[in-house]
Amino acid sequence: xxxxxxxxxxxxxxxxxxxxxxxxxxxxxxxxxxxxxxxxxxxxxxxxxxxxxxxxxxxxxxxxxxxxxxxxxxxxxxxxxxxxxxxxxxxxxxxxxxxxxxxxxxxxxxxxxxxxxxxxxxxxxxxxxxxxxxxxxxxxxxxxxxxxxxx
Amino acid sequence: xxxxxxxxxxxxxxxxxxxxxxxxxxxxxxxxxxxxxxxxxxxxxxxxxxxxxxxxxxxxxxxxxxxxxxxxxxxxxxxxxxxxxxxxxxxxxxxxxxxxxxxxxxxxxxxxxxxxxxxxxxxxxxxxxxxxxxxxxxxxxxxxxxxxxxxxxxxx
Numbered sequence: 668x669x670x671x672x673x674x675x676x677x678x679x680x681x682x683x684x685x686x687x688x689x690x691x692x693x694x695x696x697x698x699x700x701x702x703x704x705x706x707x708x709x710x711x712x713x714x715x716x717x718x719x720x721x722x723x724x725x726x727x728x729x730x731x732x733x734x735x736x737x738x739x740x741x742x743x744x745x746x747x748x749x750x751x752x753x754x755x756x757x758x759x760x761x762x763x764x765x766x767x768x769x770x771x772x773x774x775x776x777x778x779x780x781x782x783x784x785x786x787x788x789x790x791x792x793x794x795x796x797x798x799x800x801x802x803x804x805x806x807x808x809x810x811x812x813x814x815x816x817x818x
Numbered sequence: 819x820x821x822x823x824x825x826x827x828x829x830x831x832x833x834x835x836x837x838x839x840x841x842x843x844x845x846x847x848x849x850x851x852x853x854x855x856x857x858x859x860x861x862x863x864x865x866x867x868x869x870x871x872x873x874x875x876x877x878x879x880x881x882x883x884x885x886x887x888x889x890x891x892x893x894x895x896x897x898x899x900x901x902x903x904x905x906x907x908x909x910x911x912x913x914x915x916x917x918x919x920x921x922x923x924x925x926x927x928x929x930x931x932x933x934x935x936x937x938x939x940x941x942x943x944x945x946x947x948x949x950x951x952x953x954x955x956x957x958x959x960x961x962x963x964x965x966x967x968x969x970x971x972x973x974x
Contacts, residue, residue, distance in 0.1 A: 698939030703946040796960040799878040
């Protein structure tokens with residue numbers, strides 16, 4: 668579980684490290700991070716945040732999503748799966764509403780909304796997964812203990 | 819939890835998805851749809867495994883592990899297929915995309931960046947890509963069990 672949390676935190680933080688430490692990173696390492704994220708995001712300039720004068724390697728919605736993944740990975744409390752089961756589709760519906768209204772030309776890309784909707788979905792999905800995994804791990808251990816006692 | 823039991827389903831599902839994502843033009847179109855390609859690979863791997871093990875169900879941990887393996891295989895396969903393409907045809911593909919008038923400018927710039935990486939960047943991107951795709955695959959596997967294959971979810 669600790670390894671998974673570490674991997675989630677690393678992945679969630681990576682685009683932000685790339686954006687914030689852009690000038691300090693070796694060019695090849697920066698290029699490697701870009702190459703890894705190129706396959707996962709369109710990062711259109713008008714939909715991407717600019718940090719320190721350079722555009723991030725992912726769009727603002729994906730940046731929010733990765734931030735949500737990071738927050739869920741380092742979140743010290745176990746969130747209720749029942750609540751997250753509702754929060755995730757609600758967040759996804761908000762995100763879809765923003766995507767549709769933006770792509771229909773009703774408004775320009777709003778970075779705060781893009782960040783927030785991405786973060787809700789990223790946090791809810793990751794926290795739900797971790798919460799269920801902790802739950803089934805506990806049930807598994809209790810089950811094994813029960814079987815051992817019965818045996 | 820033994821990840822090895824998910825092979826060869828994850829090798830087939832993840833490998834196939836990675837191959838498709840690495841293909842020029844087709845893969846470039848799929849890449850624009852966020853990480854859906856990687857998550858779809860997790861779903862394909864899960865379907866293959868569930869079809870091959872009709873008497874077994876999956877726990878959330880199993881689903882995330884299966885998805886992570888599929889994502890990692892997808893990242894590695896995509897990298898392996900794309901390296902010779904990038905090194906041999908990178909500039910030609912970059913020129914091909916730059917000359918297409920119907921493509922938006924941001925897409926051209928992104929595609930040019932993808933096909934003109936230096937070798938050190940390409941080499942260092944492998945472990946990053948495997949971890950990144952593995953994490954996205956784990957999320958895809960977990961969500962796939964909750965929403966797509968919920969009937970095969972092991973009762974607590």
